[in-house]
Amino acid sequence: MRRRGRLLFVLALALGPPAALALGAAFPATLRIPRREPASALAVPAAWFSHRAHGALGCYSCHPSVFPQAPLAFTHEDMRAGRYCGSCHDGARAFAITAVACGGCHGTLH
Numbered sequence: 001m002r003r004r005g006r007l008l009f010v011l012a013l014a015l016g017p018p019a020a021l022a023l024g025a026a027f028p029a030t031l032r033i034p035r036r037e038p039a040s041a042l043a044v045p046a047a048w049f050s051h052r053a054h055g056a057l058g059c060y061s062c063h064p065s066v067f068p069q070a071p072l073a074f075t076h077e078d079m080r081a082g083r084y085c086g087s088c089h090d091g092a093r094a095f096a097i098t099a100v101a102c103g104g105c106h107g108t109l110h
């Protein structure tokens, strides 16, 4: 991450989402999750994550405990084991990953 980006990010984490927005897009509204298994690219398009759709949660819900502050590749196996998106999307805290259509996460976003 660029130096300025990291400074704004740390400030945003300290002050919360309203401050993060006021600081002016220190983080992307949507981003593409990197793929760990390039060979599986044929099966489905890349998965996306939307900060906008998770705006009700504080930054600390995910950073740095669940996700680092840099792109990280992971798989469905990781999520099934309760890591990354699977730490919330388990059918209890939030809908299960298997409960929504593939296109809810894969393909063009929202």
Ligand code: HEC
Pocket (backbone or CB within 6 Å): 009, 012, 013, 016, 017, 020, 026, 027, 028, 031, 032, 033, 034, 049, 051, 054, 057, 058, 059, 060, 061, 062, 063, 067, 068, 069, 070, 071, 072, 073
């Ligand atoms: C529900 C979980 C979640 C919440 C809440 C969340 N983020 Fe993120 N954030 C992610 C994920 C997922 C990624 C991408 C990680 C990856 O690429 O594997 C990410 C990536 C980032 C990045 C790196 C962007 C890049 O280009 O690589 C920044 C900066 C960031 N988030 C800032 C924030 C800030 C500021 C807040 C609070 C306003 C916030 N995030 C709230 C899940 C979250």
Ligand code: HEC
Pocket (backbone or CB within 6 Å): 033, 034, 035, 036, 037, 040, 043, 044, 045, 046, 047, 048, 074, 075, 076, 077, 085, 089, 097, 098, 100, 101, 102, 103, 104, 105, 106
């Ligand atoms: C809740 C979001 C979500 C849903 C729903 C979802 N995926 Fe994924 N999927 C991801 C994420 C995140 C990754 C990791 C990034 C990537 O590889 O694009 C991923 C990765 C993959 C991969 C790469 C290999 C692997 O095992 O990780 C395949 C293949 C895949 N998904 C297929 C599917 C299919 C088929 C469905 C529907 C039955 C589906 N996904 C539903 C989020 C989701």
Ligand code: HEC
Pocket (backbone or CB within 6 Å): 033, 047, 048, 049, 050, 053, 054, 057, 061, 062, 066, 084, 085, 086, 087, 088, 089, 093, 094, 095, 104, 105, 110
């Ligand atoms: C800290 C908990 C948490 C994490 C981690 C998390 N989510 Fe969510 N997510 C939520 C909650 C809460 C909602 C709103 C829930 C609901 O309606 O059940 C949500 C909603 C969503 C939605 C629906 C968005 C919409 O437009 O309605 C998608 C898609 C989604 N998450 C994908 C992901 C993906 C992909 C990841 C991992 C990269 C992820 N989430 C990580 C808690 C989380």
